[in-house]
Amino acid sequence: MKCLIIAAGKGSRLQHKGSPKPLVKLLGLSLIERVIHSCRQAGVDDFFVVVGNQADKLVPFLKKLSEKLNVPITPIYNDKWDKYENGYSVFVAKDYINEPFLLSMSDHIVEADIVKRLINCAKKYEDAVLSLAVDTRLDNPYIDFDDVTKVKLNGESITDIGKKLSQFDGYDTGLFYLKPDVFDALKEAIDSGDSSLSAAVKLLGKQKKAKACLIEDGFWIDVDTEEAYKKCESYLLKSLKKKTDGPISYYLNRPISTFITRLLVNTNITPNQITIFSFLLSIFGSYLISIGSYLWLVIGGFVVQLSSIIDGCDGEIARLKFLSSDYGAWLDRSLDRYSDGFLIMGLTLYLFKNDHSILNIIVGFLALIGSFMVSYTAIKYDEMLKKREKRTFRIGRDLRIFIIFLGSLLNQLFLTLTLIAVIMNLESVRRIVIKY
DSSP: OEEEEEEOSOOGGGGGGOSSGGGOEETTEEHHHHHHHHHHHTTOOEEEEEEBTBHHHHHHHHHHHHHHHTOOEEEEEOTTTTTSOHHHHHHTTTTTOOSOEEEEETTEEEOHHHHHHHHHHHTTOTTOSEEEEEEOOTTOTTOOTTTSOEEEEETTEEEEEETTOSSOSEEEEEEEEEOTTHHHHHHHHHHTTOOSHHHHHHHHHHTTOEEEEEOOSOOEEEOOSHHHHHHHHHHHHHTTOOTTOOHHIIIIIHHHHHHHHHHHTTSSOOHHHHHHHHHHHHHHHHHHHHTOOHHHHHHHHHHHHHHHHHHHHHHHHHHHTTOOOHHHHHHHHHHHHHHHHHHHHHHHHHHHHHOOOHHHHHHHHHHHHHHHHHHHTHHHHHHHHHTSSSOOOOOSHHHHHHHHHHHHHHTOHHHHHHHHHHHHHHHHHHHHHHHO
């Protein structure tokens, strides 16, 4: 699957963020990188980028990005970018693409699910030359109503398009599925004196060859202003919360971890490096707890809770920068189990140093096996949670470590281990019953 991206314009309304606009950074990645990553997740493996304004900056960047992602990215120079509208930028690709392709704007952030839906929907329109992803949510809060392009529909056909329409049924997301015949429509529009992409859509609409693919839901935004930039940033940070987050993670850890992530995302620190750092921090906290004095117990409790918060940053950065991997997820889970083992051992050692009772060992063992079992049963259980529309109360590592943190402050480690043993083992049994 090929994708053509328009990146030839000036984008003057966002110049204070950087220039050219496709290279403006948003939470660690440039706008055009986000477009490419979303399309790659939808199955696109070949990119063409139309450049014009500040091509001397864009072309070297695209070359490095192509090498980094190991995906072909071909720049196409539009030497008339300042004379014609965006339709001409699509037209200059006519000698490069001779099969159906996607078209995206370089400053439109669109979720991969929307791209997938457009591809699947467009393939059912055999006679259509153009299929446009249309958002029919007229109250979409991420829309700049005065600037967005409106679309008029008759069933699944596009009958009119433009920013000044008084009657319309949806919004143009800037994401198209096109067939090579679109270049003929573009040439006809350009020859008639209108070089906008909308002009070609109107021509094809009259021929009933322009179709709409309704996106229904999903996030997209045109990052064209400071307000839109902030809205997009806010959405991406909020989207880091997951249905499988436990209560402590959702209400306490996640707000703090996203603040830290917002600082780290603009560095070269990788998710796996954060995973290892969080692990080492947890081991250090476990050691402080095991020393056997109340002062070090309190400090160790704070360190362990901090490690739990930072443990959320690796996944957040991975999702924001499209660095998620099966290995990263597996490494995180594996080191968490080691951390749990050391932590329960530290708590048990603290108790045993102050009271040589075999009961402390038994409770410590039950807390350890309960912690491991809750983690072991989590994968199947979380698969069930993800299918539910609403969040549900989830017992997991975040709650376990927070109980340890509170127990450390109150110097009630026997009660802490007893609570962990009872809660975690009962939760494991409950999950087994539910799954059955």
